[in-house]
Amino acid sequence: MNSRFPTDFIQRIQQQFGDASTDFLKALSNDVVTSVRYNPSKLQSLSDVAAEPVSWCKDGVYLSQKPIFTLDPLFHAGCYYPQEASSMILDWILRSHTELPENPIILDLCGAPGGKSTLIANFLAGKGVLVANEVIKSRANILAENLMKWGYSNCVVTRNDPSDFGRLPSHFDVMVVDAPCSGEGMFRKDERAIEEWSESNAAMCASRQRRILTDAWATLKPGGYLIYSTCTFNPAENEENIQWLLEGNKAEIIPLNAPNNWCISSLGIGNGNALAFYPHKSKGEGLFVALLRKRGEESAKEVNLKKTKSKEKSKTPAVVANCIKDSKNFYFAEDSNGWRAFPNQFVNDLLFYLRNLSVVRYGVEVGQIIKGRFQPAHELALSVDINPEAFNICNLSHGEALKYLKGEILQPPSEMEKGYVLISYHGSPLGFAKNIGTRMNNLYPTSLRIRMALPE
Numbered sequence: 001m002n003s004r005f006p007t008d009f010i011q012r013i014q015q016q017f018g019d020a021s022t023d024f025l026k027a028l029s030n031d032v033v034t035s036v037r038y039n040p041s042k043l044q045s046l047s048d049v050a051a052e053p054v055s056w057c058k059d060g061v062y063l064s065q066k067p068i069f070t071l072d073p074l075f076h077a078g079c080y081y082p083q084e085a086s087s088m089i090l091d092w093i094l095r096s097h098t099e100l101p102e103n104p105i106i107l108d109l110c111g112a113p114g115g116k117s118t119l120i121a122n123f124l125a126g127k128g129v130l131v132a133n134e135v136i137k138s139r140a141n142i143l144a145e146n147l148m149k150w151g152y153s154n155c156v157v158t159r160n161d162p163s164d165f166g167r168l169p170s171h172f173d174v175m176v177v178d179a180p181c182s183g184e185g186m187f188r189k190d191e192r193a194i195e196e197w198s199e200s201n202a203a204m205c206a207s208r209q210r211r212i213l214t215d216a217w218a219t220l221k222p223g224g225y226l227i228y229s230t231c232t233f234n235p236a237e238n239e240e241n242i243q244w245l246l247e248g249n250k251a252e253i254i255p256l257n258a259p260n261n262w263c264i265s266s267l268g269i270g271n272g273n274a275l276a277f278y279p280h281k282s283k284g285e286g287l288f289v290a291l292l293r294k295r296g297e298e299s300a301k302e303v304n305l306k307k308t309k310s311k312e313k314s315k316t317p318a319v320v321a322n323c324i325k326d327s328k329n330f331y332f333a334e335d336s337n338g339w340r341a342f343p344n345q346f347v348n349d350l351l352f353y354l355r356n357l358s359v360v361r362y363g364v365e366v367g368q369i370i371k372g373r374f375q376p377a378h379e380l381a382l383s384v385d386i387n388p389e390a391f392n393i394c395n396l397s398h399g400e401a402l403k404y405l406k407g408e409i410l411q412p413p414s415e416m417e418k419g420y421v422l423i424s425y426h427g428s429p430l431g432f433a434k435n436i437g438t439r440m441n442n443l444y445p446t447s448l449r450i451r452m453a454l455p456e
């Protein structure tokens with residue numbers, strides 16, 4: 001029994017969990033539970049009637065079975081994100097354990113592929129700003145793509161080392177550090193996590209986590225919140241790291257009192273506690289999470305954003321501004337790829353990031369004007385801020401939508417005017433096509449197209 005797991009790991013679990021270790025290890029080989037979190041700006045509920053709510057997340061549900069997400073157009077429309085349930089605890093922590101300003105500025109430091117970033121975007125619901133960061137280039141691109149699909153304009157994706165955030169002292173109201181870890185909580189889901197596990201690797205992860213926390217600490221405002229999580233059971237990466245932060249007297253721990261029927265374990269640390277999801281108790285993968293509040297008073301001079309005038313509205317072509325709902329609330333900027341829109345209220349923060357960080361993506365790409373003609377960008381179709389009145393809309397059936405997502409040419413409906421058409425499925429936009437009369441050219445980006453064969 002348990003031969004899937006390294007001997008050193010089994011021994012540590014036996015020490016850590018005593019009599020419960022048998023149940024723990026058995027449960028770590030059970031089937032994975034599928035869950036998704038939907039995007040309330042795009043979809044009110046899921047069609048799976050058997051879906052059971054995730055108690056700690058208002059938008060999370062367990063699915064009765066695992067679908068092929070690739071074959072669901074709503075997945076491509078950014079209507080939901082497959083996310084394992086334990087990670088959704090961030091929703092409950094943000095909603096019921098933090099006191100935040102009206103427009104919080106939130107950093108997701110270790111952001112890819114974007115599970116927590118998309119959750120934070122929903123929590124913000126267009127207010128404040130989310131800076132979603134990922135240090136590894138290929139993963140930063142995936143993070144940018146997932147946030148693009150999710151559709152909120154108040155997000156900035158960066159690719160920086162945690163130490164780079166030292167250039168933004170006392171800036172963020174919340175810093176989420178979902179740290180790279182030894183991944184024991186993923187053993188059920190991912191065989192590679194088992195293969196890569198070793199005691200020495202787990203120890204390396206613990207010291208890397210301390211380095212990440214030390215490097216990024218200055219960017220959190222005094223009075224701001226650190227939400228630290230890992231998907232491992234290893235105390236050195238979890239409670240010992242939190243204890244280390246508390247000993248430095250830099251922060252206080254905020255207790256997290258989860259209801260008993262959620263079956264989440266509480267780990268006492270200092271005069272508070274953290275939460276741990278264990279496989280034999282709660283319905284989800286392994287996760288550790290703690291909430292801390294940085295000590296100290298905020299000093300006004302630390303937040304040093306240079307005031308910059310946003311671009312005059314008259315310089316933004318009307319055809320561009322007309323693509324965005326409530327365009328007066330947006331700052332429009334043109335770069336080599338075309339026009340982008342970002343909430344006006346936070347333009348100084350954005351310019352500050354553009355000067356100090358490596359920004360991969362921000363706001364929403366609206367489109368470009370080529371030889372005097374406007375061409376909408378794919379991002380615009382997926383934006384929750386698109387002005388739907390700016391385009392003709394063509395609603396597709398399930399089969400047609402999959403063909404569109406595969407890149408096939410479509411036939412235009414008989415009375416549709418020529419020009420750009422917003423292609424949608426069940427009322428959710430998927431992308432654009434160009435109606436040239438005899439056919440509609442497919443503008444769905446090649447890199448995002450479905451590659452698998454479609455069912456007959």
Ligand SMILES: C[S@@+](CC[C@H](N)C(=O)[O-])C[C@H]1O[C@@H](n2cnc3c(N)ncnc32)[C@H](O)[C@@H]1O
Nearest residue numbers: 110111112113114115116135136139178179180
């Ligand atoms: C647990 S994953 C984050 C998962 C993500 N928060 C989500 O919910 O989808 C940890 C991330 O940290 C990144 N990472 C690796 N080394 C890092 C470092 N030294 N500093 C910051 N992030 C790092 C990894 O590339 C990985 O994307």
